[in-house]
Amino acid sequence: MKTHTEYLWFDTSERVEFINITRDIDHEIGRSGITDGLILVNPMHITAAVYVNDAESGLIHDYKEMLKKLVPQHPSGEDYRHNLTGEDNAYAHLWRTLMGHQVTMAVTDGRLDLGPWEQIYYAEFDGRRRKRVLVKIIGN
């Protein structure tokens, strides 16, 4: 069994930003030499998520609106308890959980085994600083 580990770095210009990383992930599969197995894509920071959905800008807008509605970034009245630590990113911790935070995908014939519209996104919720995404591939 072969394994391959890589850390991808991202640094967004916006605090909340969605980046399509499908090509980066496929590139790592190529580098690994693994043709059949599983690949874990896990953000190593706890205010970001990796998820799979459509590469459509309207949908990305809808994701942001959904998150803001369900978990306001800056609630009026009482604030999040986490923000009493001096942080102002409680919403980002909660959003990343609602988004599912990580994905495991299949590698078949040496590449991502994707349906017609599946794309892998890195969703940054507290950006403007460098953050890592762990990629671990295991298989034959």
Add this chain to the structure above:
Amino acid sequence: MKTHTEYLWFDTSERVEFINITRDIDHEIGRSGITDGLILVNPMHITAAVYVNDAESGLIHDYKEMLKKLVPQHPSGEDYRHNLTGEDNAYAHLWRTLMGHQVTMAVTDGRLDLGPWEQIYYAEFDGRRRKRVLVKIIGN
């Protein structure tokens, strides 16, 4: 290390429908000859989810009500941005993310290693057409 890949097809009669696929998944484990490892169950379409919970019709009703309340299917007033593309399924993209979208389970002694009430469901949110679920098993 052995691997096994299969694509299960589903075609629902309802637009929103929940299907217990636990037997299908166990059947694939039997076919694989793998007795110890991991199994990924991932919908290849981005308006569906795979999740683990109880096979209880009341609970399935509660899931649907929760999703409709948190993310309305057809909001009055402003619509989802994604639906400006001509689609009317933005809710389905969002629901599948809230449901966790995919699961990885353990294979032990040649079958799914489940707790007493764990059942694997395929949750279709934009059905009435054929869709695939990828099953990838790796192990010994």
Add this chain to the structure above:
Amino acid sequence: MKTHTEYLWFDTSERVEFINITRDIDHEIGRSGITDGLILVNPMHITAAVYVNDAESGLIHDYKEMLKKLVPQHPSGEDYRHNLTGEDNAYAHLWRTLMGHQVTMAVTDGRLDLGPWEQIYYAEFDGRRRKRVLVKIIGN
């Protein structure tokens, strides 16, 4: 390829309680002798979740408040359909899904490959009874 399977038992004194299990998981990796691979951490009961986030008590408070707001434990007026079975834990089934329910993490150099703040939590939503979390490690 090596595999290692263990069942961790938890028994909470509160009905809703969050437990940091990062050390337990790292201990299992040590026992497995596996230095490079993947580890699945999956609650075997359907009213609990495993998730990754910060070990900060304010944030844990915020998670509970978010869940209560999105899916009330004891709604006034109409109740959850699942509770007509005689149960009163429908909220717990739904919460565990919103929390993502399970995680798969990387094992590198014989331990959890974590970012600076990543901690693995067991979130019990219907406790005061013994429940199992499955740990399955595969790798070299």
